[in-house]
Amino acid sequence: MVIPKNILKKGFNHPITWCITGSFLVFLSFLLSVGLGAVAIPLHVLIDAIVSFQPDNIKHQLVWEVRLPRAFAALFIGAALAVAGAIMQGVTRNPLADPSIIGVTQGAGLAIALCFAILSSGSYWMLLGWSFVGSAIASILILVFSNISKEKFSPVTIALAGVALSTLFSALSTGIALYFQVAQDVSFWFSGGLSGTKWDHVYILIPIVLIGLTLSLWISRPLTLLSLGEETSISLGQSNHKTRVIGLIAVILLSSVAVSIAGTIGFIGLIIPHIVRLFVGHEYKWILPSSAIAGALLLLTADVLARMINAPFETPVSAITAILGVPILLHLARRKRRSI
């Protein structure tokens, strides 16, 4: 990344400053996430475990087998969800677009319930594939919907359509789960959060998230123009169609991989881009990377909270993100209509 020349002029207010600060905070919360839990792990033990791993030391095992994969998953899933929300908001020009609000997450959930029902036990790849198909169908439905709706992309229309879709999907999931008697598996997985993360998941998660991020950065410039309005971007000679398709692919990749590991975690894609815009402005080349950083920070912290609030039991992390997210949603609902 080339550091722009005017960084000295703009000083601390430059997006890069925020990105660096954010990354530092992410690093700190990553350490917290590994260190805190039912058993606290001091920093020197953590360093020991990484530098000179002893298989018979139970704390070292804990770090490697439980804490590290979980922290990595929180990091990358948070980033994925936040970026998916940012892209959705740019493509639909709708401040309320977020994978969980518009039903993409629940679509993936339905597909996974189907997978449990039909295959009873599938490998993780299978689960991921189903989740991918489910979220793809849901996102395409919502895009088609907002294109043929008379009030194109009005925030309330898309939110209501999302309510309708997600209720439909979760009702179908419940029906399927009850009929095939896999209700327990499905609900365990839905609210499981990050607690069951293994290294196998992380190995698949990281490359997919990186692909999604790269795709999104590739369209960051056209996305900025698109968010200014369809006419503006067409008159500047860009193909909105291409931007939309690539954006959609990135959203589907990011949200489906997140859902397949962590279940339905909502609101990160809604909150983060709005907060990030306050700091780095409206250019997507900055919004996207800083959303990734802030999303990672949020999910890492929320996951630590989920472990600490009611220890030794876990509180579902989706409940925590919802409690954090709803005030932002209310704020958006109350503010005067303004484009993003």
Added chain:
Amino acid sequence: MDWWLTFSRAMKWFLIFVFLIIFIFIISLSTGMIAISFHDILNTLIGNGTAKQELVLFQLRLPRMIMALLIGAGLALSGAILQGLSRNSLADPGILGINAGAGLTVVLCIYFLHGKYFTSPFFLPMFAFVGALTIAIIIYILSWQKGIEPNRLLLVGIGINALCGALLIIFQMKMDPRDFQKATIWLTGSIWGAQWKYVWALVPWIVILLPISFWQAKAMNIFQLGESVSIALGVHVERQRRFLLCISAALAGACVAVGGGISFVGLLAPHLARRLIGPNYYSLLPLSALIGATLLLVADMIGKNILAPADIPIGVVTSIIGSPYLIYMLLTRKNSGLQN
């Protein structure tokens, strides 16, 4: 006799739906796990049935179906009143989070007073009413900004709904397994545990609130003309609105307390009624109640028969029927579907 004119004009539809209800009632009585012929039903009703037939009819099927009728009527009226007072054809106690608020207080009850005398069926509707009313007031206050704008009301409602859902999950996870099971079954909106005592707990609420809401039809008709006209015609708009909100919350709360989270009836029934006989509340309110009762009776019959012997919760059935309809409404509505 203005109301009588409208009422008699809609008489045809009232009769049609009353006959429909009777017809479906008889079919539903005779279908299920154990089929009972029409002849045997008549015999049992006049007291000549076998012990087994009496058990199935009087202890299992009748309370459940009467409950479906009452809940359907109650939720439909609650939705119709909400739509009238907010002048928003998309308002529904489920979408706005009023049902979730009622559910939250009931779960809190089970959590804090597990098994004690307060959880007897007669107290639950009161707790649910308190919760529903609190949430209704919160939504009202939060969407107040020099008047209630319909879209803002919906968005705030969606947000509050998500918040209640998150709190519900947190408290559910803290419950002991027996209470958890109880709460989960109840929350999915199933009436298959229906017993006479729940029916008797619901009856007084419906019997009192039904006439009161019909009595408010005139005020709601005036509301439709807009705020300034209502004031000019001598309606205390704010006072009237608060009163109606209370009635709507009471109806929704009582229904949720015994039936759990049954969504979309409050949206669908008034909307269908409006299509059939137009927007005059003198006939709209009773017809909504009839349609709501029919809908829930049908949903109950579908739920118990379609995947027999598995019993699909009635809330799942109404969601599967209702959400496509909501999408259809969103697609076809003009001018936001709001009678501004």
